[in-house]
Amino acid sequence: MMHDLIATWFGWVRDWHYLGVFLLMAMESSILPVPSELVIPPAAYWASQGQMSLVGVVIAGTAGSYFGAIVMYVASRLLGRPLVLRYGKYIFISPAKLERAERFLARYETGGVFFARLLPVIRHLIGIPAGIVRMAPGPYSLMTIIGSGVWCAVLALFGQQVLGQEPKLLDDPEALVRVLKHKSLTVVGAVVVLTILYIAMVRITRKPEVTSPP
Numbered sequence: 001m002m003h004d005l006i007a008t009w010f011g012w013v014r015d016w017h018y019l020g021v022f023l024l025m026a027m028e029s030s031i032l033p034v035p036s037e038l039v040i041p042p043a044a045y046w047a048s049q050g051q052m053s054l055v056g057v058v059i060a061g062t063a064g065s066y067f068g069a070i071v072m073y074v075a076s077r078l079l080g081r082p083l084v085l086r087y088g089k090y091i092f093i094s095p096a097k098l099e100r101a102e103r104f105l106a107r108y109e110t111g112g113v114f115f116a117r118l119l120p121v122i123r124h125l126i127g128i129p130a131g132i133v134r135m136a137p138g139p140y141s142l143m144t145i146i147g148s149g150v151w152c153a154v155l156a157l158f159g160q161q162v163l164g165q166e167p168k169l170l171d172d173p174e175a176l177v178r179v180l181k182h183k184s185l186t187v188v189g190a191v192v193v194l195t196i197l198y199i200a201m202v203r204i205t206r207k208p209e210v211t212s213p214p
Contacts, residue, residue, distance in 0.1 A: 006038060006173040013043045017052050022064035025152070029068030029124050036061075036123075037180045038173055040152050041159020045167065048160050058152045065117075065148035066141070069127045073140060076131025084132060093128065101129035110139045115194065117147025155180075 012020035021043050028034040043057045076084055085095055105112050105126075113135075116126040130140050158180055163169060169176040 009034065009038055010042060010170070010173065013039060014046060014051075017043075018056055018060040021057055021060040022067070025061045025064030025148075026068035026071075029065045029127070029148070030072055031124070035177060036065075036151070036155060037177050040155035041163060041176070041180055042170060044156035044159035045163035045170070047156075048164060054156055054160065058149065058156050061152035061156075062145060062149040065152065066145050068124070069117075069144045069148070070137075070141065072125075072127030073131040073135075073137070076128045077134060078131075081132050084128060088128075093125065098129060098132070101126070102133050105129050105133050105135060109135065110143045113140055113143040114147045117144060118151055119192070123151070 009024055012024060014020075016023075021039060024034050024039040025036065028036045028039065040057065040061050043052060043061070044054055046052060047054045047057050081098075084093065085098065088094065088098060113126055113130060116122045127140075127144075162179060163176075166179070169179060
C-alpha cells in the first residue's frame with residue numbers, strides 16, 4: 001500500500017510538475033505524512049532533464065510548505081489550546097510535547113521557527129504551537145518562508161546530485177529515502193549545532209528579569 005502511495009506521489013510530481021510539488025509540500029507541512037525527501041529530490045532530477053527548472057522547483061516547494069504551515073497556524077489559532085489538547089493524540093501531539101513547544105516558542109520566537117523548519121518531524125508541526133501561543137503572523141510567515149526555502153534548496157541540490165549519479169533510485173523510493181537521509185545527516189547535524197548555538201546565545205544575552213521589592 002505504501003509503495004503504491006509513493007508511486008502516486010511520484011506521478012504527481014512527474015505529470016503535474018510545479019503544481020504537484022506545491023500540493024505535496026503543502027501536505028508535508030500539515031499533519032499528513034508526506035516525506036519531503038520523496039518530493040523535492042525527484043523534482044530536481046526531472047528539472048535537470050529539462051522538464052522543469054531547479055529554481056521553479058524550489059519556489060513551488062517553498063510556496064507549498066508555507067501554504068501548509070499557515071493553514072496549520074490559522075487552524076490552531078482558531079481552535080485554541082483545549083481542542084488541540086483533546087485531539088492532539090491523533091496526530092502524535094501529547095500535552096507534554098505541546099507544553100515544551102510552547103515554552104520553546106515563547107523563549108526563542110522567530111529564530112525557533114526558522115530552525116524548526118530545518119529539522120525533521122518538528123518541521124511540519126511547528127505551526128500548531130505557533131498558532132496556539134498567537135505568535136505574530138508576520139514574523140511567523142517570514143521565518144517559515146526562509147526556513148522552507150533553505151530546506152527545499154538543500155533537498156533540490158542533493159536530489160540533483162544523488163539521482164544524477166544513481167537515477168535507478170527513482171524505481172526504488174524506499175532506497176531513495178535511505179540514501180538521501182544518510183547523505184543529509186551532515187546537514188541535519190549542522191542545523192542541530194546552529195540551533196544549540198542560537199539557544200545558547202539567546203540565553204546568554206537575555207537580560208535577567210528585574211523583580212520589584214515586596
